[in-house]
Amino acid sequence: MAKFITLEGIEGVGKTSNLQYVKTLLEAAGQQCVVTREPGGTELGEALRGLLLSHSDDNMSADAELLMMFAARAEHLNKVIRPALENNQTVLCDRFTEATYAYQGGGRQLDVDKISKLETWVQEELRPDLTLILDAPVEIGRARAGRRSEPDRIEKEHDDFFQRVRKTYIKLAQRYPHRICLIDASVELEAVQVQIHEKLREYEILLS
Numbered sequence: 001m002a003k004f005i006t007l008e009g010i011e012g013v014g015k016t017s018n019l020q021y022v023k024t025l026l027e028a029a030g031q032q033c034v035v036t037r038e039p040g041g042t043e044l045g046e047a048l049r050g051l052l053l054s055h056s057d058d059n060m061s062a063d064a065e066l067l068m069m070f071a072a073r074a075e076h077l078n079k080v081i082r083p084a085l086e087n088n089q090t091v092l093c094d095r096f097t098e099a100t101y102a103y104q105g106g107g108r109q110l111d112v113d114k115i116s117k118l119e120t121w122v123q124e125e126l127r128p129d130l131t132l133i134l135d136a137p138v139e140i141g142r143a144r145a146g147r148r149s150e151p152d153r154i155e156k157e158h159d160d161f162f163q164r165v166r167k168t169y170i171k172l173a174q175r176y177p178h179r180i181c182l183i184d185a186s187v188e189l190e191a192v193q194v195q196i197h198e199k200l201r202e203y204e205i206l207l208s
């Protein structure tokens with residue numbers, strides 16, 4: 001049966017690298033997969049992503065940022081995620097609403113109630129079947145990400161912002177253990193992938 005799987009974590013922890021690994025495992029088990037990301041995944045979503053991450057408006061208000069994340073998500077759900085699931089395709093998404101709780105709730109310290117109301121409005125009952133949170137100390141994630149490119153508008157935040165983001169992710173895993181789990185992403189890639197493989201079995205995404 002098609003599943004909705006999301007990967008989360010602070011920048012540089014290996015979400016993009018490991019999404020491909022999950023895809024390979026699921027396809028080998030006969031599941032068709034659609035790989036996508038947030039913010040993004042549609043024409044409008046990618047345009048909003050450009051606005052959200054560029055430095056063209058460094059003073060964007062936190063409320064505007066939150067609403068743009070959910071505007072992109074509404075489009076993504078309608079055009080990509082729900083149609084794929086209805087078509088029996090597993091959706092593998094690089095970030096989803098747990099990122100909003102972590103970044104806009106934890107990082108920006110917005111009222112969690114506002115996020116929860118938007119989540120219910122935009123998603124109704126839909127939640128990911130499994131969220132893998134790749135967890136590593138902020139210094140490790142930032143060092144890995146920093147090797148690549150100039151920081152975007154969100155990446156330029158200070159370490160205390162990312163400490164709050166990480167802490168929120170850990171709390172989400174504690175609060176919803178039936179659908180969210182932590183992976184130790186501080187270790188080398190192969191060891192991260194061993195844990196991911198185990199979790200896919202434990203949560204019955206992979207049956208053997």
Ligand code: Z5A
Nearest residue numbers: 011012013014015016017038039099100103144154188189
């Ligand atoms: N955002 C938000 O605020 N609210 C929301 O609701 C949503 C998003 C949905 C999107 O960025 C930004 O939007 C993000 C949150 C915000 N901002 N920040 N910060 P994104 O998701 O597209 O990009 P990112 O978070 O900056 O991810 P990233 O930098 O692309 O990192 P990653 O995908 O987790 O890592 P990676 O590219 O797979 O790996 C990074 C490097 O480390 C690479 O060279 C790998 O080869 C290496 N790597 C990976 N794993 C390992 C291990 N285990 N050991 C050693 N080296 C490794």
